[in-house]
Amino acid sequence: MQTNFTEEQLKDSGLQRSNQILRSCVHCGFCTATCPTYQVLGDELDSPRGRIYLIKDMLENERVPDSKTVEHIDRCLSCLACMTTCPSGVHYMHLIDHARDYIEQSYKRPLMDRIIRNALAHTLPYDRRFRLAMRGAQMARPLARILPTKIKNMIEFAPRKLPPPSLNDQAQVFPAQGKTLRRVALMTGCAQKALNTDINDATLRLLRRFGCEVVVAKGAGCCGALTHHMGKTSQSHDFTARNVKAWMAEYRGKGLDAIVINTSGCGTTVKDYAHMMRETDLAADAAQVSKLAMDISEVLATLDLSPSIEPDLRVAYHSACSLQHGQKITATPKNLLRDAGFTVLEPKDAHLCCGSAGTYNLLQPEISAQLKERKIKTISETDADVIAAGNIGCMMQIGSGTTVPVVHTVELLDWATGGPKPPKLCTD
Structure with missing residues (x-):
């Protein structure tokens, strides 16, 4: 051009x-x-x-x-x-x-758009604020039908039940079980800490079981993706700077072999920190962070995972866009599940988005709903027992339209290698 x-x-x-x-x-x-x-x-x-x-x-x-x-x-x-x-x-x-x-x-957006976008930018990246917002949305649900579409969609997005905060998400160091093979930092995220604490808990168990000392770094938080993709660059760079400083303090202290990320949308952004911070005083440190950043599936592929059960389960694997297109990780999660004994099924048109896309399902609810319907239709055709994904946004989006349990890939791998059965697979 x-x-x-x-x-x-x-x-x-x-x-x-x-x-x-x-x-x-x-x-x-x-x-x-x-x-x-x-x-x-x-x-x-x-x-x-x-x-x-x-x-x-x-x-x-x-x-x-x-x-x-x-x-x-x-x-x-x-x-x-x-x-x-x-x-x-x-x-x-x-x-x-x-x-x-x-x-x-x-560009000056219409007033309602400005209000909604600013509300999202100052709520979603902060797990405590987000948790409070979800409580408020739960109480407002009876009024949802009379509210504007975008507000209604935000209220309906709130899950019926929120898990209590997990102590594992606080800054601390978790020793490896047995011999320490490597030291890694775990990014615990923001909205994920309010919506689904099972993911980080399973990740910690899995990493520790196979020789990783895991540190949740003090000062690390939201990756900045949610605000970055809304064009709020200054705010997203503030999040980025805090994470870079927190992780580099650990890197320069006792050292880090990797920064482990179990939300693929965050992983795509953290791996781009070098570009985002290229003109700042943190450019060199941000580049180092980008090199250290790894999706949880990349880390697990380097460990000698040994299944302790033979799970008789058909798993429909949903490949999050940020993982397959953003990070070019396609076969690794499926191979890990197969090696653990699961029957892995891939829906047709697996390259297409489910419609979650960060804040997209809140800001563009009509298009998002059509994409969700398409995705759920192709997944249902697999006749799977469970759906696995590597991104909390996809899990929420797909889970809102199906009765098939939706879990994170690490939850299944944790279970197969000696951890508890994922709560969503446990029936009363």
Whole structure:
């Protein structure tokens, strides 16, 4: 793609990067075949190629975006399926993130949109605030039907029951069971700590059982993804800086072999810290953090997991977009489950998003609902006993539309290697 940025514009590193990405696009349209929003809406401007044209025009002309441009860019899930499909290596993630930052700086959204987006940005990344918000939503559920669609969807998103806070999520060090083979930091996340404490608990048991000393670093928290993808770059960089400082303190202290992340959306972001913080004083440290960051499945694949039971269970594996497209991890989780004795089933169209996508199911409920319906239909066709995924957002999204239990991959692996049976598989 030909671009026409001026020399003055290209002094800005964000525009430099976007210019590189735009110029790598050859208009082939392969991305449209795997774009979920294009499949649902059928509008070229709701495909990666269409959005690339809109972003180019907006950035080159330093134009205040109109509402239609913002609408099309807002509709992007950031599922990154286009990056898997693209034969030219267009780094769409950096481009769409830059576009959203530009919109946040130059476009004044309608009042209700501003209120909702700010409320999400100041609630979801903080587990205590989020827990309180979920309690409030539970109480407001009887009023949901008379409220605006987006507010109604947020209220209905709240689970009927919340788990009590887990002491395991507090800053501390967990010794390995037996000989210590490596020392790792576990990212405990933000919303996950309020929605599902079983995931971190199972992760800790599993890592410790196979020789890992696990540290929950003081000061680490939200990865910044939720605000970053809303264009709130300053806020997301604050989260990033805190995490980098917390983990590097451990790295420079007793050392770290890896930073383990069991929410793939967070993992994709942390692995991009080097790019996000490239112009800050933390650039070198952020690059080191990105190198240390590993999805839990990557870490487990390096350990000698030895099953202690023979689970007779058919598992439909849902591959989160942030894992398969963002981190290019596809076979590892399925291989781990198979090696543990599970029968692994893969739904058709596994490359397509379930519609969760961070805050997407709250901000774009209609499109999200269609994608959820499609995903649940393909999963149900597998006739599985349980659904496994590696991302809390996907688990919540899919679990809200099916009676089949939805658990994290680590819960099944923990059970197969000597841990307790996942609570969602335990019947009264």
